[in-house]
Amino acid sequence: MVKNTHNPLSYHHSMWSLLMFATPSIGMMIVISLYTVTDGIFIGRYVGSDALAASNIVYPAFNLVLGLAIMLASGGSALVAKTLGEDNRELANRRFTLITISGVLLSAFLAFMLWLFMEPLLAFLGASPALYDECVNYIVTLLPFFPTAALMLIFNAFFIADGRPIQGFLVSLVSGILNAVLDYLFMAKMGLGIAGAALGTGLGETAAALIGLHYFACRSRLIHFMAPVMEWRALGQAMYNGSSELVTELSIGVTTFLFNVITFAWAGEDGVAAISVILYAEMLLTSVLVGFSNGIAPIFSYQFGAKNYRELLRLMKLALLGIALFSLTAFIGSRVLAEPLIHLFLPDGGSAYSITVNGFLLFGFSFLLSGFNLFTSGFFTAISDGKTSAIASFARNLAGIVIFLLLLPNLIGFNGVWLAVPAADLAAVLLSFFLLYEQRQSFLERYQERRIQRSKYRHIPQTANLK
Numbered sequence: 244m245v246k247n248t249h250n251p252l253s254y255h256h257s258m259w260s261l262l263m264f265a266t267p268s269i270g271m272m273i274v275i276s277l278y279t280v281t282d283g284i285f286i287g288r289y290v291g292s293d294a295l296a297a298s299n300i301v302y303p304a305f306n307l308v309l310g311l312a313i314m315l316a317s318g319g320s321a322l323v324a325k326t327l328g329e330d331n332r333e334l335a336n337r338r339f340t341l342i343t344i345s346g347v348l349l350s351a352f353l354a355f356m357l358w359l360f361m362e363p364l365l366a367f368l369g370a371s372p373a374l375y376d377e378c379v380n381y382i383v384t385l386l387p388f389f390p391t392a393a394l395m396l397i398f399n400a401f402f403i404a405d406g407r408p409i410q411g412f413l414v415s416l417v418s419g420i421l422n423a424v425l426d427y428l429f430m431a432k433m434g435l436g437i438a439g440a441a442l443g444t445g446l447g448e449t450a451a452a453l454i455g456l457h458y459f460a461c462r463s464r465l466i467h468f469m470a471p472v473m474e475w476r477a478l479g480q481a482m483y484n485g486s487s488e489l490v491t492e493l494s495i496g497v498t499t500f501l502f503n504v505i506t507f508a509w510a511g512e513d514g515v516a517a518i519s520v521i522l523y524a525e526m527l528l529t530s531v532l533v534g535f536s537n538g539i540a541p542i543f544s545y546q547f548g549a550k551n552y553r554e555l556l557r558l559m560k561l562a563l564l565g566i567a568l569f570s571l572t573a574f575i576g577s578r579v580l581a582e583p584l585i586h587l588f589l590p591d592g593g594s595a596y597s598i599t600v601n602g603f604l605l606f607g608f609s610f611l612l613s614g615f616n617l618f619t620s621g622f623f624t625a626i627s628d629g630k631t632s633a634i635a636s637f638a639r640n641l642a643g644i645v646i647f648l649l650l651l652p653n654l655i656g657f658n659g660v661w662l663a664v665p666a667a668d669l670a671a672v673l674l675s676f677f678l679l680y681e682q683r684q685s686f687l688e689r690y691q692e693r694r695i696q697r698s699k700y701r702h703i704p705q706t707a708n709l710k
Contacts, residue, residue, distance in 0.1 A: 252327070252406060252542055252544075252546075253549070254542075258564065262535075265535045265538030268403055268534045268537050269530070269534030269535055269538060270415075271412040271414075271534060272531070272537065273531065273534065274415040274416050275530070276526045277527065280523045281419075281422065281423045282298070282440045282444055283298070283519065285426040285431065286298055286430070287516075287587075287588040287590075288588075289430040290436050292513070292595050293516075295516050296512050297377035297437060298381055299499065299503060299515060300370050300503055301365065301381055303368060303497070304364055304365075304368065304382060305496075306499075307493065307496065308350050308353045310490075311350065311353065311489060312346050312349075313485065314486060315345060315349075316346070316485070317485040317540070318480070318482055318486070318488070318624060318629065319485065320401050321481075321544045321624055323401070324541040324544035325545070325548035325627060326338060327465060335465075336467055338481075339401060339467075339468070340468050340470070341474060342397065342481055343459075344471065346393040347390045350390045350392065350393035354390070358383070361379070371507075380436065383438075384438045385441040385445055388445030388448055388449060391448045391449040391451075392452075394451075394455060395451040398411070398414070398459070399411045400537070401466055402458075403538060403540070405464050406464050407463075414455060414458075417451070418450050419447065421443075421446065422446070425439075425443035425446055426443040429442055480627070484629040490633050490640065490641065491620065494636070494637070494641035495640065498640070502522075509660070510594075513594045513598055516595045516599075517598040517599040517602055518602070521599060528576050529617070531569045531572065531573060532566065532570065532573060533617060536622075539558070544625045550689075552690035552693065555626075556683060556686050556687060556690065559686075562618060562622070563618070570614040576610075577604075581603050585600055601661075606661045613639075613668050615672050616635065616639045616672055618675075619635045620632045635671070635678060638671045639667055639668060640667075643670050643671050644663055647664075648660065651663050
């Protein structure tokens with residue numbers, strides 16, 4: 244394996260080194276999902292299934308802010324890594340700083356708007372009288388922490404672009420441990436209820452943001468803070484590149500809302516609690532797939548900026564093989580760990596528990612396919628093709644799930660709710676493979692063109708010498 248010891252993004256990666264490079268990102272996503280899941284576990288155990296349902300009802304309200312932060316993180320890190328590949332480090336630093344500041348300002352503005360229109364928003368999301376107070380307690384406590392949550396997400400992406408994915412893992416580990424400790428303290432010991440969960444999450448995110456600020460100010464390798472220049476075009480490009488991530492988060496908000504409405508119609512608060520647990524479990528089991536896709540994205544961005552099309556073709560094959568292995572692992576995990584996972588959230592059993600077990604076993608078929616759809620969207624973001632990335636994300640996360648969620652329950656009953664996501668993944672994976680095949684052909688053509696150009700260039704001096 245040929246290495247540039249100063250920049251691991253330029254390595255000629257083998258399958259093993261690609262996995263090793265992505266491992267910290269995988270670990271980071273596992274930790275992030277674990278402390279999100281930890282919130283659900285503590286809410287379910289120490290506050291109750293109604294509070295668990297309330298946290299899921301208000302979740303779509305946060306998706307817009309999360310989506311904007313992830314959009315800037317993914318699209319911005321792709322742009323900065325591409326700029327590094329073009330050997331313009333100063334411009335990369337200025338763009339990084341601009342993206343970071345923009346993320347803080349946007350998240351603060353949207354948090355204020357959510358607070359301003361909170362009452363009609365909760366009514367629209369379907370907060371029943373039994374759940375309304377819990378919804379208010381959760382959202383009011385979490386809103387002030389949105390800017391630090393945005394910083395955490397942005398820094399997580401740029402740790403990888405900086406060539407130090409291990410840094411993101413370590414920061415996430417510290418934040419996750421702090422969140423778990425605070426959850427236990429606030430809910431189990433101090434009895435703060437669902438507000439304690441929000442407070443623990445917010446303080447954990449704040450710790451991650453502060454560590455990230457220190458890192459990029461003093462200890463980073465390739466990227467650091469520098470006085471920004473207001474590049475509207477670059478900011479727009481970062482948003483465009485990451486638009487699929489915004490589509491994904493908005494889609495999650497819409498589909499979560501539909502899941503809540505439909506499961507409430509079929510099974511009341513127990514149905515909403517069941518889908519809450521299933522979505523928490525999905526987050527945990529797909530964290531490896533998301534971490535792998537995110538971890539290798541800056542490598543694609545760098546090689547794309549360097550116009551190394553032969554390497555891009557090789558990396559695509561390795562990445563798809565890795566996705567296949569991780570997808571199979573996630574599916575097996577969903578079979579083996581179904582009941583133990585659900586018991587963590589709903590230890591008392593009952594109707595909500597039995598609904599959740601049955602639903603998760605059907606829902607789990609999505610793990611065989613979702614990784615390919617996640618990779619496809621992330622891959623096109625990495626090569627600055629925001630339009631195709633958004634199409635891939637929209638096809639799976641919004642159009643597919645919404646269509647099947649509205650269709651299948653009417654055809655086959657309540658089980659259709661749980662099969663909607665596997666059906667959407669099956670339809671979307673066909674589109675994903677088509678898009679990847681078309682891009683592979685484009686890379687192949689560009690590689691052949693560069694070979695011809697280099698061949699002609701090599702012969703110019705020889706002709707001049709003959710003359």
